[in-house]
Amino acid sequence: MRAIYSWPTRTYEVGPELLVLPNVRESPLGRALGGGRVQCALCHRRCTLSPGQAGLCGMRFNINSRLYTAAYGLLTAVESRPMEIKPLYHYYPRTSALTISTWGCTFPCAWCQNWHLSKISSLTGEYVQPEKLIEWALENGDSGINISFNEPTLLTEYALDVFKLARERGLHASINTNGYLTPEALEALHRAGMDGMNSDIKGGRETYRYWLAADFDKLMQTLRRAVQLGIHLEVTYLVIPGVNDQEADEVINAVASLGRDVPLHITAYYPAHKLNNPPTPTELIEEIWRRAKKELDYVYVGNVPGHPGQHTYCPRCGAPLIKRFEDRVVDVKLNGYKCPRCGYEIKIRGYVGRYGNIHRRFI
Known part of the structure; x- marks a missing residue:
C-alpha cells in the first residue's frame, strides 16, 4: 500500500x-x-x-x-474531560482535567482523528493567559491540566508557564503526545511540573520509516527518558489493518522494555481523514490483547465499548479492581492502592478522585 x-x-x-x-x-x-x-x-x-x-x-x-x-496561549479548544478518555487509566483515575489544544502537528499521519486541528497551522483561535486557564480548572473542580487533541508539544512554551502555575495551585499536568519530542523539550516540561503522559506507539520501525518519515529508535529514546525522569507513562497502540497490524509483537516488546508495569492501550481503528482502510476487527484486538498480557501487567482494549479489557485487574490474583464503561470509572475496589484480595500494590499516580464538571467547554 x-x-x-x-x-x-x-x-x-x-x-x-x-x-x-x-x-x-x-x-x-x-x-x-x-x-x-x-x-x-x-x-x-x-x-x-x-x-x-x-x-x-x-x-x-x-x-x-x-x-x-505562534502557538503561545493560542487555543482551539478548552474542555473538561475525564482522565480515562485520554486514556490515562493509572493517573488520577476518576478525575477530570481541563484539556486544551492549539494548531499543527509534527507527524503526517493520514489517519488522524483530530485532523481539523492538527492538519492546519493558523493564527486564529482564542488567546488565553496562563492564569485564566488555572482559574477555569479550579472553578470547574478539575484535578489538573492536560494538553491533547493536536500534538501537545506545539504548546510547549505556553505549557512551561501553565504547568508551573498548576503545580503551585495543586493541579497535576499531563500531555497526550506522539512521543517524538526531544529529550530537551521533555526535560523542560518535566521541570515545569509535567509528571504524566500518554504516548502513541504507532507501530514498529517500518511504520515509522514508511508512513511517518520518522525514526522509531528516537521515539524510544524519549520514552525511556520519560521513565528515567519518573514521569508516569502510558502507551497507546492504534491497530490499523494494512498499516501496522503486523508489528504487534514489536510494539509489545518495545513497551515491555520500558517496564512491565507500563500500561498499554490497544485501540481499534476506524476510518478517518485520508485513510479508508477497514476498521480493526475485534478478534484482532483481542488476539493482541491476550499476547500483550503475557509480557505486561496492565493491558487495555480501546474503542470496543463494553469490552472486559477496559477494566483494571490485579496482576497477581486477577481480581477486578477498577471497572470502566467507555470514558468513565463506574466502580473501584481498592484498599488504598492495594488489591483487597491479595494485597498487591497497584501502580497508580495521584489519587482516585471525583470528576469535575466534565465535558464543560470554556471556548
Whole structure:
C-alpha cells in the first residue's frame, strides 16, 4: 500500500509583523547555526530554518535569526474531560482535567482523528493567559491540566508557564503526545511540573520509516527518558489493518522494555481523514490483547465499548479492581492502592478522585 503523508497546511505568511501578536513568543528551544539559520529542538526532526521559513509543524518559524512560536496561549479548544478518555487509566483515575489544544502537528499521519486541528497551522483561535486557564480548572473542580487533541508539544512554551502555575495551585499536568519530542523539550516540561503522559506507539520501525518519515529508535529514546525522569507513562497502540497490524509483537516488546508495569492501550481503528482502510476487527484486538498480557501487567482494549479489557485487574490474583464503561470509572475496589484480595500494590499516580464538571467547554 502506498504511504499517504498529511502535513499541516499553513494559512499565514511569516514576517516581522507577527511579532506584535500576543501568541507569538520567542522559543527557548532554538539554536543559532550562523548565516541567519536556526535549528528547532522541539521534536526529533530538528528543523533547520532560514529567515522567514516555518517548520514542518507550521507553528514555529525563523524571524530575524531567532526561533518563534505562534502557538503561545493560542487555543482551539478548552474542555473538561475525564482522565480515562485520554486514556490515562493509572493517573488520577476518576478525575477530570481541563484539556486544551492549539494548531499543527509534527507527524503526517493520514489517519488522524483530530485532523481539523492538527492538519492546519493558523493564527486564529482564542488567546488565553496562563492564569485564566488555572482559574477555569479550579472553578470547574478539575484535578489538573492536560494538553491533547493536536500534538501537545506545539504548546510547549505556553505549557512551561501553565504547568508551573498548576503545580503551585495543586493541579497535576499531563500531555497526550506522539512521543517524538526531544529529550530537551521533555526535560523542560518535566521541570515545569509535567509528571504524566500518554504516548502513541504507532507501530514498529517500518511504520515509522514508511508512513511517518520518522525514526522509531528516537521515539524510544524519549520514552525511556520519560521513565528515567519518573514521569508516569502510558502507551497507546492504534491497530490499523494494512498499516501496522503486523508489528504487534514489536510494539509489545518495545513497551515491555520500558517496564512491565507500563500500561498499554490497544485501540481499534476506524476510518478517518485520508485513510479508508477497514476498521480493526475485534478478534484482532483481542488476539493482541491476550499476547500483550503475557509480557505486561496492565493491558487495555480501546474503542470496543463494553469490552472486559477496559477494566483494571490485579496482576497477581486477577481480581477486578477498577471497572470502566467507555470514558468513565463506574466502580473501584481498592484498599488504598492495594488489591483487597491479595494485597498487591497497584501502580497508580495521584489519587482516585471525583470528576469535575466534565465535558464543560470554556471556548
